[in-house]
Amino acid sequence: MSVRVRGIYTTALTQLLHEEEGVVQASEPIRERFDATFPVAPARATVETTDDRQGVGVAGESATVETVTDHLESVGIDTLSWSDPAPTGAVFDARVEETKRSGAVLDLGGSDAGVEGWLHFSQVDDEVEAGDTLRVQVREAAAPWSDDRPSCTTTLSVDAELARLVRSSGGGATTGGVELASLLPTDPREGWALRWDGRADDADLDTLGATVDRLNERAAALDALDDGVGNPGRLTDGLATTWCWFGRETRFALDAIRREVTPTMAGHHRAKAATNAASAAVDFVEAVCGDAGETGGEFPFGALTRQFGPTAGDTLALGHGKPAGRLIVLGRGEVTEYDPSGAVTLEREMTPGGRYDALEVERRAGDVAVTKLKEGRWWYPTVYRGSDGERRGTYVNVCTPVELFPDVARYVDLHVDVVKHADGRVERVDDDELDEAVAAGEVPEPLAEKARAVASAVENALR
Known part of the structure; x- marks a missing residue:
C-alpha cells in the first residue's frame, strides 16, 4: 500500500x-x-x-x-x-432540481433522502433549467458536516496521482512536458487527452507507463456507459x-x-x-x-482565545454535530462571561413558538437560554429562563469533548441527554436513539459507553 x-x-x-x-x-x-x-x-x-x-x-x-x-x-x-455517497470521480445521471444565480442544484439520486450536487454554470456548455437531465461527474467531494454540496462537471475525466485523462473531441493531445513520456509504449486512449502532473518529472519509466495503463482502463469503463441519460443515480464508483x-x-x-x-x-x-x-x-x-x-x-487556552477568540462580547455559534455526519447550527449568542482557564457563558434570546425538546415547555417571547461551555468537557448545560427570570428548565447535552473555536463551539451530539424540569424532576432521555446510532454503525460502542457513563454521572449530580 x-x-x-x-x-x-x-x-x-x-x-x-x-x-x-x-x-x-x-x-x-x-x-x-x-x-x-x-x-x-x-x-x-x-x-x-x-x-x-x-x-x-x-x-x-x-x-x-x-x-x-x-x-x-x-x-x-x-x-x-x-x-x-458522492465521491470524487463518480459519474451520475442527474436531474436539475433548481437553478440559482451561479449554478444549478442537482438531484443525484441515492438514499431516501437523496444526494444533491452542485453544477456551476462554468462547468456546462449549454443553458440548463429545472427538470433537465444531465450526465455529470463529481469534481470535488464535500465533507458531510460542511455546508457544501459536491461540485460536479459535465466534462468526464479519470485521475491518477501523476496524470489525468480528459475526454476531448479534439483527441489525445498530451500536455505536461514529462521528459520520459515520449518513451512510453502506451498512448492515451483515443478521444482522451493526457495531462501530466508536475510531480511526474521525478517518476521512473515503469511508474509512468503503469499510470497511463491504469488511466486508459478507467477511461474505457466510462466509454462503455450508455449514451442515454436515465433516472438520477450513480453509474460509476469513482x-x-x-x-x-x-x-x-x-x-x-x-x-x-x-x-x-x-x-x-x-x-x-x-x-x-x-x-x-x-x-x-x-x-x-x-x-x-x-x-x-x-x-x-x-x-494555552487563554493565550489562544485572547488572540483569536472567543472572549467576552464575541458572538459564538453552537455547532451541533450529529453522529450521522451532518452539522446543525443551533443558534448564535453573545459571550457574556469568559474564563481564560477554558470556559465561556453564552446567552441567546429565543424566538417564540414550539416547545423545548424533552422539557415539554412552551417557548415564549422573551425567553433566554444561558449555556455554559467548558473546553474539553463531555457535556454542557443550557438553562432556559422566562422574561421574568423564572427558570423554565435545564437541558444537559451529552457530547464529544467541547472545543471553543473563535466563532463556533464544536462537538458531536451523542443523543442521550439529561433534563431537569422546573419542578425539580430529573429525567434521562434518548437512550434509544443512542442505541439505534450504535446499531447503524454511526457511533462506536466505546464512545457510546462513554456517553452513557457521562449521562449517569450528570443524572446523579442533578438529583
Whole structure:
C-alpha cells in the first residue's frame, strides 16, 4: 500500500502510517523532518485535511481507504467516520432540481433522502433549467458536516496521482512536458487527452507507463456507459472516499504522535484547527522553543482565545454535530462571561413558538437560554429562563469533548441527554436513539459507553 498525506495533520499521520502502509510523494519539510526517503510513486490513497481543518478526507482504492480509516479511527475515542455517497470521480445521471444565480442544484439520486450536487454554470456548455437531465461527474467531494454540496462537471475525466485523462473531441493531445513520456509504449486512449502532473518529472519509466495503463482502463469503463441519460443515480464508483472527523481527544493524541518526530506544543492540532491564522503562531512557538524542550505543558487556552477568540462580547455559534455526519447550527449568542482557564457563558434570546425538546415547555417571547461551555468537557448545560427570570428548565447535552473555536463551539451530539424540569424532576432521555446510532454503525460502542457513563454521572449530580 502507499499513501499521500497533506494538510495540518501531515507529520502525525505520516508517523502513524509510514511504517504500516508506506507514505509516498512527501513534501520537502516532511522529508527533512523524518530524514527519510519517500518514493515518488502513485498513491493508492490520499489523506488530505478538510478546508475547515476539522478532519481529513481519505480517497483512493477501496481496500487502502478502509485500512487507512481503521488506523485513523484507532487514534482517539472521538474520531468518527462516514463513507461518501458522492465521491470524487463518480459519474451520475442527474436531474436539475433548481437553478440559482451561479449554478444549478442537482438531484443525484441515492438514499431516501437523496444526494444533491452542485453544477456551476462554468462547468456546462449549454443553458440548463429545472427538470433537465444531465450526465455529470463529481469534481470535488464535500465533507458531510460542511455546508457544501459536491461540485460536479459535465466534462468526464479519470485521475491518477501523476496524470489525468480528459475526454476531448479534439483527441489525445498530451500536455505536461514529462521528459520520459515520449518513451512510453502506451498512448492515451483515443478521444482522451493526457495531462501530466508536475510531480511526474521525478517518476521512473515503469511508474509512468503503469499510470497511463491504469488511466486508459478507467477511461474505457466510462466509454462503455450508455449514451442515454436515465433516472438520477450513480453509474460509476469513482474514488472510494471516507471522511474522518477528529474530536478534541483525537487532536491531542495526534500531538503525542507528532511529538515522537519533532518538538510539538501542547494543543498543536487543536490550535491549528481553530483558525488558519493560528498556524503561523504555532509554528513560531515550536521553532523558538523547540530546541529548549519548552513546547510541552498545558494547552494555552487563554493565550489562544485572547488572540483569536472567543472572549467576552464575541458572538459564538453552537455547532451541533450529529453522529450521522451532518452539522446543525443551533443558534448564535453573545459571550457574556469568559474564563481564560477554558470556559465561556453564552446567552441567546429565543424566538417564540414550539416547545423545548424533552422539557415539554412552551417557548415564549422573551425567553433566554444561558449555556455554559467548558473546553474539553463531555457535556454542557443550557438553562432556559422566562422574561421574568423564572427558570423554565435545564437541558444537559451529552457530547464529544467541547472545543471553543473563535466563532463556533464544536462537538458531536451523542443523543442521550439529561433534563431537569422546573419542578425539580430529573429525567434521562434518548437512550434509544443512542442505541439505534450504535446499531447503524454511526457511533462506536466505546464512545457510546462513554456517553452513557457521562449521562449517569450528570443524572446523579442533578438529583
